[in-house]
Amino acid sequence: MRFDVVSIFPEYLAPLELSLIGKARTDGLLELAVHDLRSYTQDRHRTVDDTPYGGGAGMVMKPEPWAQALEDIAAAAPPAPDKAAAPSPGAAPARKKPTLIVPSPAGEVFTQQLAYELAGEDHLVFACGRYEGIDERVLEWAAEQYTVRSVSLGDYVLNGGEVAVLAMVEAIGRLIPGVVGNPESLVEESHSDGLLEYPVYTKPSSWRDRDVPEVLLSGNHGKIAKFRREHQLRRTAARRPDLLDKLDVSNFSKTERNV
């Protein structure tokens, strides 16, 4: 998997050099390059924005620097075969388009399911907009050589796409085999089974007069699993009832439905 990120604030992406993603890069499990959009400008002021057509507050990001950057990145990327394309005898193997993720408050919401989907891609390119956004024609033009997806981190307003890209790269990168030491820890995660995760505890077993639930010290794995499942359901019902609506509760046991 290769990640390319374009931003006018490349230093914003420095945290991706740390921790799991940083180690995965060092170990060659993934590639990640951050590009300064201003290096694709042609004027001496390195201009990336201008006033919006139709009026309105703020500035809009000019299309040309984005086109230069995205052409450069697509051209530099090693060709990935399109495994889904039917081979045609005598023709060059079909190249899979890289995916361009454009963070936006107006995008489809980023979910764990989308993280899994994107973790299966060979090449993800992230366009971090700023100001009031990127000229819409860039997304239209980019569709010739990219699969373009506008994605939102959630229903709140940020000042640009960098924070969203930090979250998305971490959520996607950790799903790449080998990045997370113990793949088991990817199985029982919030949202992986549609429920929020259960509460976790560690030593000491008694802390400031608060004890770890006895069942967790029992060694009875059946009871522990039951305790954890019940607390997943309780927590989800209390904090995210919307997730329960999406689940097929017919495969819940009677007691689970009454938790």
Ligand SMILES: CN1CCN(Cc2ccc(Cn3ccc4ccc(-c5n[nH]c(N)c5C#N)cc43)cc2)CC1
């Ligand atoms: C006329 N007005 C009408 C209101 N719009 C709305 C608006 C448009 C951009 C911005 C700032 N910004 C620029 C690039 C960029 C990328 C992602 C996000 C973002 N915010 N929240 C998420 N979950 C995000 C993600 N992912 C924000 C961004 C702020 C507010 C502006 C134009």
